Structure formats: structure tokens, C-alpha cells
Amino acid sequence: MRLSRYFLPVLKETPSEATIASHQYMLRAGMIKQNSAGIYSWLPLGLKVLRKIENVVREEQNKAGAVEMLMPTIQSADLWKETGRYDAYGPEMLRITDRGDREMLYGPTNEDMITDIFRSYVKSYKDLPQLLYHIQWKFRDERRPRFGVMRGREFLMKDTYSFDISEEEARRSYYKMFVAYLNTFERLGLKAIPVKADPGPIGGDLTHEFVILAETGESEVFCHKALLEMDAPGVVDFESDLSGHVDKRRALYAATDETHDEAEFAKIPEADRMTARGIEVGHIFYFGDKYSKPMGAKVMGPDNKEHLAMMGSYGVGVSRLVGGIIEASHDEDGIIWPKSVAPFGAGIVNLKTGNAEADAACENLYEQLIAAGVDPLYDDRDDRGGVKFGRMDLIGLPYQITVGPRGLKNGVVEVKDRSTGEKQELAPDTAIAMISDAFKGL
Amino acid sequence: MRLSRYFLPVLKETPSEATIASHQYMLRAGMIKQNSAGIYSWLPLGLKVLRKIENVVREEQNKAGAVEMLMPTIQSADLWKETGRYDAYGPEMLRITDRGDREMLYGPTNEDMITDIFRSYVKSYKDLPQLLYHIQWKFRDERRPRFGVMRGREFLMKDTYSFDISEEEARRSYYKMFVAYLNTFERLGLKAIPVKADPGPIGGDLTHEFVILAETGESEVFCHKALLEMDAPGVVDFESDLSGHVDKRRALYAATDETHDEAEFAKIPEADRMTARGIEVGHIFYFGDKYSKPMGAKVMGPDNKEHLAMMGSYGVGVSRLVGGIIEASHDEDGIIWPKSVAPFGAGIVNLKTGNAEADAACENLYEQLIAAGVDPLYDDRDDRGGVKFGRMDLIGLPYQITVGPRGLKNGVVEVKDRSTGEKQELAPDTAIAMISDAFKGL
Numbered sequence: 001m002r003l004s005r006y007f008l009p010v011l012k013e014t015p016s017e018a019t020i021a022s023h024q025y026m027l028r029a030g031m032i033k034q035n036s037a038g039i040y041s042w043l044p045l046g047l048k049v050l051r052k053i054e055n056v057v058r059e060e061q062n063k064a065g066a067v068e069m070l071m072p073t074i075q076s077a078d079l080w081k082e083t084g085r086y087d088a089y090g091p092e093m094l095r096i097t098d099r100g101d102r103e104m105l106y107g108p109t110n111e112d113m114i115t116d117i118f119r120s121y122v123k124s125y126k127d128l129p130q131l132l133y134h135i136q137w138k139f140r141d142e143r144r145p146r147f148g149v150m151r152g153r154e155f156l157m158k159d160t161y162s163f164d165i166s167e168e169e170a171r172r173s174y175y176k177m178f179v180a181y182l183n184t185f186e187r188l189g190l191k192a193i194p195v196k197a198d199p200g201p202i203g204g205d206l207t208h209e210f211v212i213l214a215e216t217g218e219s220e221v222f223c224h225k226a227l228l229e230m231d232a233p234g235v236v237d238f239e240s241d242l243s244g245h246v247d248k249r250r251a252l253y254a255a256t257d258e259t260h261d262e263a264e265f266a267k268i269p270e271a272d273r274m275t276a277r278g279i280e281v282g283h284i285f286y287f288g289d290k291y292s293k294p295m296g297a298k299v300m301g302p303d304n305k306e307h308l309a310m311m312g313s314y315g316v317g318v319s320r321l322v323g324g325i326i327e328a329s330h331d332e333d334g335i336i337w338p339k340s341v342a343p344f345g346a347g348i349v350n351l352k353t354g355n356a357e358a359d360a361a362c363e364n365l366y367e368q369l370i371a372a373g374v375d376p377l378y379d380d381r382d383d384r385g386g387v388k389f390g391r392m393d394l395i396g397l398p399y400q401i402t403v404g405p406r407g408l409k410n411g412v413v414e415v416k417d418r419s420t421g422e423k424q425e426l427a428p429d430t431a432i433a434m435i436s437d438a439f440k441g442l
Numbered sequence: 443m444r445l446s447r448y449f450l451p452v453l454k455e456t457p458s459e460a461t462i463a464s465h466q467y468m469l470r471a472g473m474i475k476q477n478s479a480g481i482y483s484w485l486p487l488g489l490k491v492l493r494k495i496e497n498v499v500r501e502e503q504n505k506a507g508a509v510e511m512l513m514p515t516i517q518s519a520d521l522w523k524e525t526g527r528y529d530a531y532g533p534e535m536l537r538i539t540d541r542g543d544r545e546m547l548y549g550p551t552n553e554d555m556i557t558d559i560f561r562s563y564v565k566s567y568k569d570l571p572q573l574l575y576h577i578q579w580k581f582r583d584e585r586r587p588r589f590g591v592m593r594g595r596e597f598l599m600k601d602t603y604s605f606d607i608s609e610e611e612a613r614r615s616y617y618k619m620f621v622a623y624l625n626t627f628e629r630l631g632l633k634a635i636p637v638k639a640d641p642g643p644i645g646g647d648l649t650h651e652f653v654i655l656a657e658t659g660e661s662e663v664f665c666h667k668a669l670l671e672m673d674a675p676g677v678v679d680f681e682s683d684l685s686g687h688v689d690k691r692r693a694l695y696a697a698t699d700e701t702h703d704e705a706e707f708a709k710i711p712e713a714d715r716m717t718a719r720g721i722e723v724g725h726i727f728y729f730g731d732k733y734s735k736p737m738g739a740k741v742m743g744p745d746n747k748e749h750l751a752m753m754g755s756y757g758v759g760v761s762r763l764v765g766g767i768i769e770a771s772h773d774e775d776g777i778i779w780p781k782s783v784a785p786f787g788a789g790i791v792n793l794k795t796g797n798a799e800a801d802a803a804c805e806n807l808y809e810q811l812i813a814a815g816v817d818p819l820y821d822d823r824d825d826r827g828g829v830k831f832g833r834m835d836l837i838g839l840p841y842q843i844t845v846g847p848r849g850l851k852n853g854v855v856e857v858k859d860r861s862t863g864e865k866q867e868l869a870p871d872t873a874i875a876m877i878s879d880a881f882k883g884l
Binding site: 047 | 472479484486507509512515541542
């Protein structure tokens with residue numbers, strides 16, 4: 001993309017309403033614009049990141065055997081009345097009356113609807129397990145929306161729902177999602193810790209939050225340091241027994257302030273204890289027949305008897321992750337995108353737009369990077385160098401290639417690695433090869 | 443995808459509420475499920491088609507230089523009050539009150555919001571033209587939602603907005619979209635006719651509907667037959683003068699019953715006249731300063747004076763197109779997908795699941811088709827052949843490969859072309875080569 005043809009409205013000043021880094025940088029870098037409290041437009045740069053995160057989440061769901069569908073944003077209140085949630089859900093639910101005076105709502109989550117879909121079609125254990133997901137906008141009418149996309153009202157969530165014939169089978173679905181989440185967050189460049197969550201009245205051990213570490217995190221995290229050192233499982237056969245991957249993590253203490261047990265934590269050798277702030281980016285939850293029972297979602301079992309579907313749900317905050325990644329990865333100059341979600345792979349800074357040699361060298365780099373699949377952003381605008389460098393640092397592309405007449409005389413361009421700040425003078429072809437190599441296999 | 447692991451709830455009976463082919467087939471083929479009147483879930487097969495159409499629309503917008511962003515579904519009423527549309531818009535607008543008693547609405551369209559975004563950031567003619575689009579769910583509270591996704595309440599639309607310094611420049615943006623639409627519909631396997639639309643109080647010649655022909659179309663179309671024979675422009679330089687492509691079409695009569703002029707139509711030689719039913723799938727519209735004036739969206743011109751932005755909007759009904767394509771392409775057995783939007787490229791029918799040779803041959807075809815990029819659906823279920831064939835015909839994949847022990851003894855499988863019904867016996871490798879060739883360059 002040529003910057004002269006792009007829509008990238010970078011702000012010089014930090015808007016006063018933004019108090020945390022991700023909110024400030026997303027506004028300044030022209031990624032989002034607030035339309036109403038907690039409701040944002042995703043400007044082109046922001047949307048690119050959002051879609052990249054969404055795609056990583058999608059690919060890892062597909063690898064785990066989950067099947068994508070899409071439920072609507074507007075739901076009838078009827079299903080929520082069947083499960084008793086219509087009255088139970090607080091003022092966070094956006095309630096709507098349509099022109100026919102029917103009670104509707106903007107879905108904050110989809111357990112009721114997916115259970116209705118399931119009971120409409122699935123009648124036999126032979127069609128189980130089912131793992132269905134969608135990536136759809138949700139609305140929660142927060143009393144105090146804040147921190148930009150971290151706690152917005154309209155937000156993008158991936159929610160998966162599992163249906164099994166028994167709790168034992170449901171545990172297998174749960175483990176699939178557990179492993180898929182570890183892989184998802186690793187691909188996003190994040191270290192996510194699975195933390196046991198409060199199961200509430202349902203009880204049991206099958207509920208975890210996935211928390212990433214960041215100073216601005218909303219909760220306190222307490223865990224064994226070894227959890228931070230474990231690599232994600234990576235390529236696995238999702239039909240195989242996945243308990244090893246789950247158990248070795250569950251054996252180590254991890255809790256948020258909500259579930260923390262000081263006495264248990266104290267049993268860990270002091271050098272292995274870690275306390276930090278964290279941001280919840282995923283939540284997985286087994287809830288058995290909580291919805292299938294009131295809604296009568298049953299299948300015929302191999303014993304020729306009807307069984308209630310045993311269910312779980314598995315959420316990832318896709319739009320929240322955009323902010324979460326920035327909280328975890330930025331410096332005083334701006335954002336530092338992990339390569340897997342960077343809106344562009346590299347920026348090309350033309351130090352002398354209008355100079356024939358500089359223009360030609362930039363065009364050549366631009367075309368070759370596109371051919372190499374790197375997706376560059378070419379700053380072909382007629383601004384001062386300082387403005388261009390500041391903008392590139394702010395938007396945080398992994399590499400910046402600076403092209404000027406002086407370097408070109410020596411046959412080189414300057415390549416800066418945004419995350420380390422390291423600069424190298426390289427021949428243009430070497431620069432292209434180095435950068436395209438860095439994106440291989442992402 | 444293996445059918446045994448997919449969620450494809452095919453119905454035997456045609457639901458009584460569905461009166462037109464696309465609605466019937468989308469329900470029967472397990473593409474959609476109605477959740478409330480005019481509100482649908484997109485089941486996995488339906489979502490795949492929706493996303494493919496969306497991607498074709500997106501790619502053609504990008505080629506034309508439009509830049510993608512994403513505005514939210516929920517809007518504040520404030521902007522609509524600025525333009526006077528909040529009171530003018532009828533009961534089709536879904537009005538919402540949030541927990542803070544603020545007037546909100548579910549966006550039926552986005553002129554007001556995009557104009558607000560534009561005025562917040564763009565101040566100089568140097569940053570023009572701007573062509574911004576998004577692909578987002580809209581809501582129109584139709585009094586009588588019907589025909590499935592053809593006239594739903596929650597629907598997916600691509601809407602582009604152009605901002606220029608003058609009407610003359612705006613015409614260039616309009617032409618870009620005109621050409622992009624011709625290319626878009628051709629790639630979708632549709633013959634779309636640009637028909638002059640009623641400009642209403644704004645007047646002028648810059649408003650067209652794009653109409654595809656189908657017996658169930660909502661409007662009558664009258665046009666010169668030559669319009670049906672013109673190929674889309676294909677690869678063009680969108681910065682060049684595009685008027686040739688537009689003018690040669692505008693020179694030929696085309697109207698719907700709303701704008702039809704019998705006397706003008708009668709001037710066409712009788713053999714060249716065509717009358718048919720049509721479905722509107724796109725609408726492009728230049729409206730000058732209709733929104734920029736009340737909202738004060740101005741830029742500084744080269745003359746150092748302020749100029750109101752001259753705007754146009756350009757819509758494609760993405761979810762409606764799923765139905766539109768089926769209306770234009772089906773037979774008594776089911777859907778016939780154009781290759782560019784087919785949910786899977788080919789179906790593999792195992793006539794004898796459990797037979798070692800048939801299973802092995804199917805697995806081999808399945809893996810090789812995936813490697814060739816065809817994305818097959820492998821029917822590995824234990825159903826009768828008749829059930830399998832009926833299902834494949836219903837869901838309408840371009841090719842069906844039938845594998846049975848008898849054919850395998852002769853070293854062949856049977857390949858059926860869904861659109862022609864033609865069947866050939868081919869060696870498996872030949873079948874793979876033939877099918878993957880057919881998808882090259884799509």
C-alpha cells in the first residue's frame with residue numbers, strides 16, 4: 001500500500017480520554033475512532049490487525065476440528081426466556097423492541113441460540129461430538145466503558161460451543177480447546193497462562209481463564225514461573241489423548257486474585273513464585289446440562305435412551321486482543337507488532353520523495369516486497385524525515401527500510417528492526433531477502 | 443472436509459414457509475436457519491459461500507483503490523439528527539435506548555457516520571480523493587421480511603463512500619465503482635445489467651442499479667439485448683479514464699419498471715428489446731453535498747478556500763447475493779454453484795464406506811485434491827448411494843467424484859459436472875488434474 005493512497009489519520013497529540021498505552025496508541029496511530037462511548041470504528045490500519053488476529057484464531061480452531069458458522073447479532077428474547085437468562089441477565093444486556101413490539105436483544109453471548117440450533121438438527125450420538133464456533137460482534141452495555149477496545153460495548157468475540165454425550169467425552173472437547181488456545185496465543189506472540197477460574201455453582205475443575213501479562217492488567221496473577229517457560233504444544237493430533245499437555249500445566253499453581261489461595265501459593269519454592277498483572281483474553285468453561293436441560297437438547301445414545309447434551313463454551317476476545325497485544329508490546333515511541341499480526345510487514349521510508357533515484361529504488365523495493373509476500377507500506381508522502389520516522393515508530397511495523405540518495409550512492413538502504421532498534425546498512429536485495437525470510441512460516 | 447466431521451443438517455422436506463427456490467434450497471441444504479423473522483444463522487455451508495462472495499467483492503474494491511475499514515453496527519442517534527435523517531427515516535430503522543437512556547440505532551446504512559469520520563480527519567484537497575468501504579451487518583426492520591436472505595432484516599452489505607473536491611472529480615470515483623461492479627458480478631458468475639435509477643430530488647445522471655436476471659426477480663427489467671453480451675472490463679488501470687466502459691453501456695436503454703419509458707424503449711429495434719424479471723444486487727449513487735453540507739465536511743482547496751466534500755455511496759448486498767446467485771443458477775435437484783463461490787470445489791462420494799479399496803481410493807483423492815487447492819467435501823458417511831447423490835446434487839458443488847469397488851476394478855472413478863450433468867469415467871489422477879485445472883485462476 002502506498003501511504004498517499006491510504007487512509008492513515010495519525011494524531012500528534014494523545015487524546016486526553018485515553019489513559020493506557022493501547023488506547024493512546026490505537027487512537028494516535030489512526031487505528032480506531034470512537035463513535036460513542038465504548039463503540040469504535042476500525043480505521044484501515046486497525047482493521048488489518050483485527051483481521052489478522054481473527055484469522056489466527058480461526059485457523060487454530062479449524063485445526064482442532066471446530067467448524068465455523070455465524071449466528072446473527074440480534075436475537076429474540078424467547079430463547080433467553082426458556083433458559084431463564086432473560087430475567088437473570090443484568091443491565092449489560094441491550095434490550096430492544098422491534099416494530100412488531102417483539103422483545104429482542106443484541107447478543108452478549110450465544111449459549112441459548114446454539115443450543116436451539118443443536119436441538120433442531122442433532123438427534124443421535126452418532127453425530128457427536130459437535131464443536132461449533134463463530135466470530136461475531138457482541139454487545140454488552142457496560143456501565144463504564146473504558147480503556148478503548150479493552151472494555152468496549154461492541155466487541156468482537158470468538159465463541160465455540162461443544163456438545164458431547166457424556167462428561168467424559170466433554171472433557172476431550174475441553175482439552176482440544178485448551179490446547180488450541182495455547183497454540184493460538186503463542187502464534188499471536190503472547191505468553192498466555194491458563195489460570196483456574198471460579199466454576200461457580202456448576203463446580204468441577206473444567207474452567208480456565210487464559211491471562212497474558214501486562215502492567216496495566218485488570219487482575220493480579222499468581223503462578224509458578226515454570227508456566228512461563230513452557231512452549232505451546234504446536235502440531236498435535238487433536239483426536240489423540242491430549243491430557244498430557246493439559247495436566248502438566250494444571251499441576252502448577254496459577255490463580256488470579258479471584259481464586260488465589262495464599263497457603264497453596266506459599267508451598268511453591270520462593271524463587272519459582274511469580275506475581276504480576278494480567279489481562280484475560282480467553283475463557284473456557286464446561287457447564288454440563290445447564291442449557292440443554294431447560295431447552296431439552298437431547299440425543300439418542302448407543303443405549304437407545306435419550307441423553308442431555310453435555311456442553312462447554314470457549315471464548316476469545318478478538319478485538320480485546322488488539323489492545324492486549326499492544327499492552328504487552330510497545331515502547332515510548334509506539335507499538336511493536338509481533339510479525340504474525342503486524343498490519344504491514346515492513347515500511348519503506350523515502351527520505352527524498354521526488355528524487356528520481358530515491359523514487360526508483362523505493363518503487364523497486366515496494367514491488368519486490370509485494371512479490372515476496374511481505375505486504376509493505378510505502379511512505380511516498382512529501383513529509384520531513386522526522387515526521388516519517390515518528391509515524392513508522394508509532395505504527396510499529398516489524399521492519400523499516402529507509403531509502404535516501406546518500407545511501408544509494410553506496411548501494412545501500414538502512415533496515416531497522418522495530419523491536420530491537422538495531423539498524424543495518426544492506427544492499428536492497430539483501431534487505432528484501434532478510435525481511436522475507438523473517439516472515440516465512442508465519 | 444470430511445462430512446462425518448462437518449455440520450451439514452440437510453432437510454428432506456421443503457419447509458412450508460419458503461416460496462422461492464433460493465429460500466427453499468438454502469434451508470434444505472443446511473445453509474441457514476431462521477432464528478426470528480428475517481434473521482438467520484449462517485450454518486457452515488452457508489457461511490462458506492457468504493465469505494467467498496464477500497472476498498470477491500473485497501478484492502474488486504481493493505483493485506479499484508478503495509480502502510477497507512469497519513464501522514460498528516450500533517450508532518448514536520446524534521449524527522442522524524445532524525443530517526435530519528433520524529426523524530425522516532421510517533419504522534425500518536431499529537431504534538434502541540441504552541442503559542444511560544441515550545438514543546441509539548442499529549445502522550441501516552452509514553452515510554452520516556462516514557461523513558463524521560471524514561470531517562474529523564481530512565482537511566485538505568491533497569488528501570482527496572477518498573474511497574472508503576466496509577462490509578458490515580446492517581439492520582432494516584422490514585414490515586414483511588420474506589424470501590429468506592433476499593429480504594431479511596439483518597443483512598450483510600458492502601458500502602463504499604467517495605469524497606471528492608468537485609462533481610467532476612466525483613464522477614471519476616463513480617466510474618471506478620461502476621467498473622468495479624461490472625467486474626465483481628462477472629466474477630460471481632452473474633450477468634448484471636447497469637440500469638439507470640431514479641435520482642430523486644438530487645437529480646443528475648449518476649445513479650445506477652445493478653440488476654441480475656432471475657424469474658423470481660422483484661422488478662421488471664427493460665433493456666437492449668446488447669447489454670447482456672458485453673463482457674466486463676476486466677483488468678483496467680483505475681487511475682485512467684474509465685468513461686469508455688461506462689458510456690458504451692449508458693448509451694443503451696436499460697430501466698426497471700420504476701424508471702421505464704415505453705416511448706424510449708420502442709425506439710430500439712424489436713429484435714434487440716429484452717424484458718425480464720430482475721433482482722437488484724447493487725446500487726451506486728452520487729449525492730453531492732447532501733450530507734457534507736449539514737455536517738460541515740469541508741476541505742481546503744487549491745484555491746485556498748473551503749469546499750464541501752462531494753460524495754457518493756456504492757452498495758452491494760452481500761448476503762442477498764447468496765440468494766440471488768441461487769435464483770439465477772439452480773435446477774429441480776438443487777443448487778448449481780458458480781466455481782468462484784462454491785462452498786467446496788468437489789464432492790467425493792464413497793459408494794461403499796468400509797470397503798478397504800474404496801476407502802483408500804477416496805482418502806487418496808481427498809488428500810490430492812486438498813494439495814491441489816480444490817477444497818473437497820468427502821462424503822465418508824455410511825448412507826445409501828441414493829441419499830449421497832441427492833445430497834450432493836442439492837448442495838450443488840461443481841464436481842462430484844463417485845468412487846465404488848466396481849469402477850476401481852477398472853481403474854476409474856466417475857466424475858459428474860453438476861452444471862451440465864455430464865458424466866465421465868476417468869482414472870483418479872486424470873480426474874484430479876481435470877478438476878484442479880478448472881479452478882485455476884479463479
